[in-house]
Amino acid sequence: MQIKSIAVFCGSKAGANPLYTQHAEQLGLLLAEKSIQLIYGGGNKGLMASIANAVLQKEGKVTGIMPEILAQWEHQHDGITELIIVDNMHTRKKMIYEKCDAAVVLAGGFGTLDELFEILTWNQLSIHNKHIFILNTDGFYTHLIAHMQKLFADGFLYESLESRMTILNEPAELVRFLN
Template sequence: MQEKRIAVFCGSKSGSDPLFEQDAKALGRLMAERNITLVYGGGNKGLMGAVANSVMEGGGKVIGVIPELLLAWEHQHESITELHVVSDMHTRKKMMYDLCDMAVVLPGGNGTLDELFEMLTWNTLQIHNKKIILLNTAGFYDTLVTHLQAMWQKGFLYENWQERLLVYDTPAAAISAFY
């Protein structure tokens, strides 16, 4: 049986709502329980650190991919299963996409949105066809969902965005989309 892997894109900060970190940890626990390998950005801060530590605490496997530029910024994780240090952000994203079967996007900042939209674009262009899940913890992505709907309604998308991006409110629902 082939190893199952989920890429998780999220903030290197924890955000202002404690639910963000609680959901990151819950997602990590669920992944470890189901023997799903985490592929993530390789940091040990914020939501990235929370999800990775939760997977590791549950006896799961974690693969980090971090660009040289962010080694100090995101405090590379020293206690994960495998860490790839790559030359730049583009290489990081491509490797993460290549290593995963599905992606889950948790709350985050500009980098998280960059990763989300690149995956959506690659799906639209049929570079890959992997499920992308938006974990909408505490309504964090409500305004983004509204904007995506406006882009669709105003004729700027080639297909209904809901065919490419699934939105869930809980880690359990996000994981269930994998099966």
């Protein structure tokens, strides 16, 4: 399957490590250079702003999907190609999943983890068949990945992580999966 759009889940904060922002920007530039549309949460703060602005810098397409309740907190990004305001978080996530061909998870907080686990769960239940990439910037997800591997080893998953998810350490590693 050719990837034309990628959902990116990431923090509305930048985090303490400057490499998080650098990787978000690198990924955004890469998506634009490959003419892959960014589908994301629509925010104009933190890593969300970094990736969206990097895509826009190279004249790429960005679709943001944001529930009304978050429009003020995450400061909706009015400079993107398309901003869709929806009623709630469930509608937001469903629409993001429907519009993307694959998903990349960057560093983030509880919302990012919620999105990661929901898309993994939907994948496991065959609600969708989209490949999931985790950008493990500076080991951000190493402990979580180890825990998910324990879930498989202890018999709580139906298949190995590798069948549904690919771990990347650098944004450039995504290129080999794009077409």
